[in-house]
Amino acid sequence: MTPRTAAAGSCCSARNRTSPSQDWWSGEHGSPVSRHPGTRVREAFNTVLKVEYVHRQHFRTRTEARIKIGTWIADFYNARRMHSVCGFLSPVEFERQYWAEQVLQEAA
Incomplete structure (x- = not known):
């Protein structure tokens, strides 16, 4: 089974990420956290x-x-x-x- 990748334009794609200080993806220690x-x-x-x-x-x-x-x-x-x-x-x-x-x- 292959891992799923985020579709372009989805809420989980890299396009929708902002800087680490602003985004919801980055937790306290830089680990990815869902928004x-x-x-x-x-x-x-x-x-x-x-x-x-x-x-x-x-x-x-x-x-x-x-x-x-x-x-x-x-x-x-x-x-x-x-x-x-x-x-x-x-x-x-x-x-x-x-x-x-x-x-x-x-x-x-």
Whole structure:
């Protein structure tokens, strides 16, 4: 498999980069950082997924991997795994509490 290259004129091409002091590509130490804000969130999630699930499993086929990973995300990561950004609640419980608070605020 060959590495992907950025198309000319895309947000990731060299044409859209500015000087290192101005651009979003350069981190504190000059390492490339994507200018898209969701990239860090996706990278963090992928790291958690690999460390906590994928590297601990053996999948016989890609289809089996897709099914088991999707199930892990739906049944564990979103439903039961505690997230620090959610006040150490699962995303499902955090959302449940959020909407309960909204109903109470509207009633008041």
